[in-house]
Amino acid sequence: MLSQCGLGWGGLALADLLANSAPEARAESGSSPIDPMSPRQPHFPGRARHLIHIFLNGGCSHLDTFDPKPALQRHAGQNLPVENLKTERKTGAAFPSPFQFQRHGESGLEISELFAHTARCADDLLVVRSMHANVPNHEPSLMLWNCGDQTQVRPSMGSWVTYGLGTENQNLPGFIVMCPGGYPIKDAENWQSAFLPGAYQGTYLDTKHREVDKLIANVRNPQLSLSQQRRQLDLVQALNREHAQRRQQEAPLEARIHSLELAYRMQIAATDAFDVQQEPQHIQEMYGPGTQAQQILMARRLVERGVRYVQVWHGAGQPWDNHDDIEVNHRRLAKECDQAIGALLTDLKQRGLLDETIVMIGGEFGRTPTVELPQPGANAGKINGRDHNHWGFTTVLAGGGLKRGHVHGATDEFGFAAVENKVHVHDLQATLLHLLGFDHTRLTYRFAGRDFRLTDVHGSVIHDLIA
Numbered sequence: 244m245l246s247q248c249g250l251g252w253g254g255l256a257l258a259d260l261l262a263n264s265a266p267e268a269r270a271e272s273g274s275s276p277i278d279p280m281s282p283r284q285p286h287f288p289g290r291a292r293h294l295i296h297i298f299l300n301g302g303c304s305h306l307d308t309f310d311p312k313p314a315l316q317r318h319a320g321q322n323l324p325v326e327n328l329k330t331e332r333k334t335g336a337a338f339p340s341p342f343q344f345q346r347h348g349e350s351g352l353e354i355s356e357l358f359a360h361t362a363r364c365a366d367d368l369l370v371v372r373s374m375h376a377n378v379p380n381h382e383p384s385l386m387l388w389n390c391g392d393q394t395q396v397r398p399s400m401g402s403w404v405t406y407g408l409g410t411e412n413q414n415l416p417g418f419i420v421m422c423p424g425g426y427p428i429k430d431a432e433n434w435q436s437a438f439l440p441g442a443y444q445g446t447y448l449d450t451k452h453r454e455v456d457k458l459i460a461n462v463r464n465p466q467l468s469l470s471q472q473r474r475q476l477d478l479v480q481a482l483n484r485e486h487a488q489r490r491q492q493e494a495p496l497e498a499r500i501h502s503l504e505l506a507y508r509m510q511i512a513a514t515d516a517f518d519v520q521q522e523p524q525h526i527q528e529m530y531g532p533g534t535q536a537q538q539i540l541m542a543r544r545l546v547e548r549g550v551r552y553v554q555v556w557h558g559a560g561q562p563w564d565n566h567d568d569i570e571v572n573h574r575r576l577a578k579e580c581d582q583a584i585g586a587l588l589t590d591l592k593q594r595g596l597l598d599e600t601i602v603m604i605g606g607e608f609g610r611t612p613t614v615e616l617p618q619p620g621a622n623a624g625k626i627n628g629r630d631h632n633h634w635g636f637t638t639v640l641a642g643g644g645l646k647r648g649h650v651h652g653a654t655d656e657f658g659f660a661a662v663e664n665k666v667h668v669h670d671l672q673a674t675l676l677h678l679l680g681f682d683h684t685r686l687t688y689r690f691a692g693r694d695f696r697l698t699d700v701h702g703s704v705i706h707d708l709i710a
Contacts (some may be wrong), residue, residue, distance in 0.1 A: 256298055279442040279497060280417050282409045285680025290644025290709075292411075293406065293546040293600045294675065296541070296554045297574075297584060300385070300427045301563030304610035305637035305658065307340045307573055308355045310372050314493030315339040315612055327613050328659050330630045331379040332566075334613035336658065338629065338662055341570040350648025357577035360585030361604075361639075366648040367588055367597065369708060373652025373661035376608050376668050379631040381428045381561055384607035387668050389433045391697040398688070400672060401552035402436040402443040403697045404679060407686050411549030414444035415516060418552045419545055421538045423451040424558035434554065438690040440497060445554065448517075450538040455514050476503060516548055518540055530592070531582040539583040543590055546600050547610045563606055565569040566615055567625035601643030601678060609636025612657045635661035638671065644678045646710045677704045 304497035306312055318324070318337035327334050342355045348365035361368075376384050390397040398406070401418035410417030420434045426447075427433060434445025452458045467475065480503065487496040519540045530536040535557070542553045557563060557580065565572040584604060587598065591597040610629035617625055635654035641647070652664035673683040676697065683702055687694040 253418070264298055267599065271500070276646075279440055279589045280405065280410045280413065282411055285407060286682050286685055289678060289680025290601055291601045291642070291678045292408075293550065293596075294552050294643070295542045295546060295587070295600060296552070297542075297580070297602070297604045298427075298556045299563045299580075299604065299606040300556050300558075300559030300606045300608055301381070301565070301606060302631055303563045303606040304340075304565070304569060304573060304608065305372070305635075306612055306629070307342050307569065308357055308577075309353075309370050309637045309639060310609075310654060310658055311340070311353050311355070312612060312654075312656065313345040313438055314656040315618050315658070318657075323613065323657055323659075325657070325659075327611075328631055328632075328634050330611055330632045330634075331619060334611050335616045336614055337612060338614040338627070342573075348648060352648065354649065357573060358581050358584070360582045364588040364592075364641070367385060367592065367641050368649075369645045369647065370650045371640065371652060371666055371671070371708065372635075372650060372654055373663055373665045374605075374609075374636050374638050374668070374671070375661045375665055376633040376636075379608065379633045380605060381564070381631075384631075384633060385427070385429050385433055388607050390435070390437070391669065391672060396432075396435070396437050397695070397699075398437040398439045398443065398697070399434045399445060400675075400697055401434055401445050401554060402439050402475065403676075403686060404552045406439050406443045406688070407681055408551055408679065409635075410551050415548060415550055417550060418443065418445045418554075419550055420445040420447045420554045420556070420565050421450045421541065422447070422556035423449060423534045423538065423558055426561060427556050428561050436474070438695070439688055441499070442497070442502065445552075450541070451534055452536065455517055458517055471474045479503065481489075483550055485645045516544055519544070528591070530586040533579060535580040536586075537584040539580070539587050543587055543596075546591075546596065547594070564631075566628040568627050568628065569610075569629055569658070570627065591642065597642040599643065599677060600640045601645065603638065603675075604640070605636070605638035608633040610656075612659055615688045632659065634659055636656070640708075644710055645708055651705075651708055664707065666708075669698045670705050673698050673702035674708055678709065 258572045305398045315337045316339040319653060320336050323337055342357055344353045344355050347354055347362040350366050352365040352368060352370060354362040363600045376387055377393055387393040389399045405417035436444035448458050490496060519537055530540045538555050542555050545553050563576055591600055609632045611632045615628045652661060652666060654660060654661050676683045676686060683696060683698050
């Protein structure tokens with residue numbers, strides 16, 4: 244109606260209002276709405292261009308990996324001299340780590356034997372020992388880490404990053420999620436785009452498969468050649484664009500148009516990017532055997548090809564959720580990924596990619612310094628395990644403008660709660676966005692009458708983490 248009244252001046256005014264309400268990252272880029280993933284400039288020059296998130300989902304124990312606590316040995320089997328903090332389940336006496344810690348590198352970072360390969364890169368690591376979250380439950384903690392809100396439907400961090408920066412490779416998704424054997428807890432909500440356009444949703448790969456056709460379902464058309472597909476797609480897309488223009492460029496239509504083009508281009512690009520057998524033998528051996536080695540090596544190949552955000556989950560469900568026999572289970576899990584993590588850091592550094600790539604390693608929370616007590620029901624009979632602990636835990640980072648060979652913050656003498664230079668999940672999100680070139684308070688999207696952002700109304704950039 245506005246476009247037809249008053250010789251169209253009302254429509255021009257409306258278009259101006261809509262343009263002024265668009266997010267800054269989109270407005271500054273000048274990108275076409277039909278190409279939502281075109282590269283865009285951030286608010287200011289960033290130190291990093293890519294992010295690899297290695298998610299040890301289930302809650303890796305900081306006390307057995309990167310935060311040694313000798314006081315637990317002195318109180319082994321005894322009640323702590325302070326009251327146990329409330330967690331999801333009841334806990335009892337002090338439970339010292341069964342693993343040995345050693346100092347590594349010129350920095351002297353103390354790291355457990357579980358991550359001996361990663362420890363060789365100690366002088367490149369930033370160990371944040373003062374992380375804390377809100378609750379000791381998987382579902383809300385995963386949502387907080389990935390989407391910035393533990394209860395509401397919000398876009399994931401990977402979606403925010405690709406919304407702000409686009410991607411450098413138009414033949415691959417800008418945000419890729421790898422998890423072998425199925426989905427983690429909360430399924431695809433962990434990488435949802437929510438109210439952001441659908442083009443920014445994470446693309447999920449089940450990395451238990453090695454063949455590209457199984458890794459990416461329906462990536463190839465078995466009936467038509469590429470040239471035949473191109474002619475068919477050109478016709479479909481012409482109809483799609485005409486359809487979209489009549490509907491004022493609705494975001495879902497734009498996302499579908501983009502997805503069809505991307506799927507066509509991926510037939511060639513994905514075959515190359517995900518085929519780790521193309522790597523020299525010494526590189527494959529450096530990463531080691533197994534699924535974790537394969538997907539972590541894929542992560543390097545993806546950022547090398549311009550993918551913005553790669554999230555690598557350890558496995559379906561919550562593999563690091565070791566309420567029982569933590570010595571056996573943590574040793575097994577660390578053995579599956581430690582060599583590949585160490586290789587990734589070394590490989591990125593050798594290729595000159597570590598300076599522009601943030602690597603983040605950790606779970607949604609830590610675990611208690613006290614042993615979990617057996618409970619009636621599903622928890623009955625469990626021994627030598629630790630409960631969830633959101634009060635204090637560790638996240639390890641490297642590259643992308645972060646300090647190196649450095650420990651930030653501390654938990655108390657037993658490792659129960661962060662007490663020194665505390666870093667909330669929202670603070671770390673704000674800091675990571677800052678390194679990518681964004682003011683987290685300005686990377687927003689208007690929805691339902693409000694400007695939303697990853698950190699909601701929280702978070703501060705922790706400048707002490709930045710080199």
